[in-house]
Amino acid sequence: MKFYDVIVAGAGPAGLCAAVAAARQGARVALVERYGVVGGNLTAGYVGPILGMVGKGTLRDELVKLLGVPENDMIGETGKAHDVERAKLLLARWVNHENIDVYLQSSVAGVLKEGNRVTGLSIATQEGLLDLKGSVVIDATGDAVVSYLAGAHIEKGREDGLMQPVTLEFTIDGVDERIGLICIGDVDNVQLNGIRFLDWCKQRADEGKLPQKLAAVRLHPTVYSGQRQVNTTQVNGVDITRVDQIFKADLELREQMFLLEAFLRENVPGYENIRVISSGTTTGVRESRRVMGDYVITAEELAAGCRFPDVVVHKAEFIVDIHNPAGAGQAEDHIQYCKPYDLPYRCFLPAGLEGLLVAGRCISGTHRAHASYRVMSICMAMGEATGIAAALAARKGCTPRALDVKELQQIMTNQGIDLFDE
Ligand SMILES: Cc1cc2nc3c(=O)[nH]c(=O)nc-3n(C[C@H](O)[C@H](O)[C@H](O)COP(=O)(O)OP(=O)(O)OC[C@H]3O[C@@H](n4cnc5c(N)ncnc54)[C@H](O)[C@@H]3O)c2cc1C
Numbered sequence: 001m002k003f004y005d006v007i008v009a010g011a012g013p014a015g016l017c018a019a020v021a022a023a024r025q026g027a028r029v030a031l032v033e034r035y036g037v038v039g040g041n042l043t044a045g046y047v048g049p050i051l052g053m054v055g056k057g058t059l060r061d062e063l064v065k066l067l068g069v070p071e072n073d074m075i076g077e078t079g080k081a082h083d084v085e086r087a088k089l090l091l092a093r094w095v096n097h098e099n100i101d102v103y104l105q106s107s108v109a110g111v112l113k114e115g116n117r118v119t120g121l122s123i124a125t126q127e128g129l130l131d132l133k134g135s136v137v138i139d140a141t142g143d144a145v146v147s148y149l150a151g152a153h154i155e156k157g158r159e160d161g162l163m164q165p166v167t168l169e170f171t172i173d174g175v176d177e178r179i180g181l182i183c184i185g186d187v188d189n190v191q192l193n194g195i196r197f198l199d200w201c202k203q204r205a206d207e208g209k210l211p212q213k214l215a216a217v218r219l220h221p222t223v224y225s226g227q228r229q230v231n232t233t234q235v236n237g238v239d240i241t242r243v244d245q246i247f248k249a250d251l252e253l254r255e256q257m258f259l260l261e262a263f264l265r266e267n268v269p270g271y272e273n274i275r276v277i278s279s280g281t282t283t284g285v286r287e288s289r290r291v292m293g294d295y296v297i298t299a300e301e302l303a304a305g306c307r308f309p310d311v312v313v314h315k316a317e318f319i320v321d322i323h324n325p326a327g328a329g330q331a332e333d334h335i336q337y338c339k340p341y342d343l344p345y346r347c348f349l350p351a352g353l354e355g356l357l358v359a360g361r362c363i364s365g366t367h368r369a370h371a372s373y374r375v376m377s378i379c380m381a382m383g384e385a386t387g388i389a390a391a392l393a394a395r396k397g398c399t400p401r402a403l404d405v406k407e408l409q410q411i412m413t414n415q416g417i418d419l420f421d422e
Pocket residue numbers: 009010011012013014015032033034035039040041042045047048049050051052106107108109140141142143145166167168169231283284285286359360361362374375376377379
């Protein structure tokens with residue numbers, strides 16, 4: 001049994017920022033990660049570029065600088081995917097703080113509870129089960145594993161239960177930059193042979209040259225010339241929290257990756273000599289469990305640029321980007337833009353549970369709202385807010401719910417985090 005002020009489950013963009021933020025507040029932190037590398041989708045998932053914006057002064061600014069992608073913008077028009085291999089080292093160095101014990105290759109296997117209060121985690125390590133006790137636990141597992149095991153109220157997907165498709169991202173090299181196009185997704189009108197590239201892809205799919213569900217061929221630039229980050233493979237109807245569905249999905253995605261490599265080589269000018277050089281070590285999951293909290297935020301609020309007195313993430317901005325749960329492309333015929341919005345502290349407090357905070361894509365919101373705040377910049381800012389909150393609660397000997405949010409906001413603004421409109 002080991003004792004900590006703060007235990008963070010999951011070392012993705014949210015969990016890393018939660019751990020570092022709590023440690024910088026002086027808390028003793030355990031960071032538990034099931035893979036042998038930190039970074040979550042940012043590394044193991046091969047996901048990039050880092051999309052979305054948040055108000056100034058958060059760890060997001062520090063991280064994009066660290067990873068060498070300071071020019072990244074909201075939807076990736078000028079952004080570039082980071083060097084994933086380098087990121088594995090840079091992020092490991094970043095989290096290598098004297099106050100943080102990092103448990104790699106260690107999965108959350110159970111939750112320690114006293115009544116409705118989460119008091120720690122049981123983790124499956126190479127040495128067997130190990131119990132970690134903590135004043136506050138932060139669930140940054142993306143899939144809300146801790147909250148689920150603790151008995152939180154969970155929702156998944158839209159009304160019919162379908163979730164956004166899973167995708168395996170991969171990197172190709174060998175693009176001739178003089179003619180090889182870039183396509184960042186549905187917002188992009190880049191042309192090929194006089195028509196919009198994505199419409200051209202659709203035509204090729206109609207001719208049988210590409211499976212219909214792979215017709216949205218997204219080709220992001222990376223920090224290296226001649227490379228593209230390909231965000232196109234997809235399998236629909238997968239619930240990644242069902243262990244019997246994972247292998248088949250991963251297998252199909254890896255088949256699609258090489259099918260796409262061949263399609264690009266044969267059909268897209270400048271891509272004749274490309275080859276796959278790397279891919280996610282794991283299936284990329286856009287959507288799984290959402291933890292219902294003290295407040296459930298909606299896409300309508302995000303679109304309107306909502307403000308809350310208990311704001312802890314300010315001026316978050318990204319489109320409502322719903323990859324079609326039932327087929328190809330976007331779920332709705334149009335992209336919905338949002339005004340820069342706030343996320344309230346209540347979205348990070350799982351209803352009916354004490355001692356637990358959630359951060360990252362599994363926070364409390366609707367299916368459509370999740371499709372906006374799930375991007376990495378926003379998840380980083382969420383992680384940081386919960387890390388500071390958890391450290392403060394541990395210091396005061398209170399639960400995260402009992403915190404004075406004004407005091408939390410004061411600490412955040414004192415360290416330069418932009419929380420309020422001028
Ligand atoms: C295919 C795809 C493309 C995307 N494209 C973009 C993009 O271009 N830009 C962008 O900004 N965002 C993009 N996103 C969204 C973004 O990557 C995620 O929403 C974001 O990474 C969520 O951050 P997180 O920290 O909440 O979760 P994650 O990044 O998923 O990290 C969660 C961490 O928890 C760990 N974990 C899970 N369960 C356990 C357990 N039981 N025990 C221990 N550890 C555990 C995981 O291993 C992982 O490291 C994309 C997502 C996908 C899937």
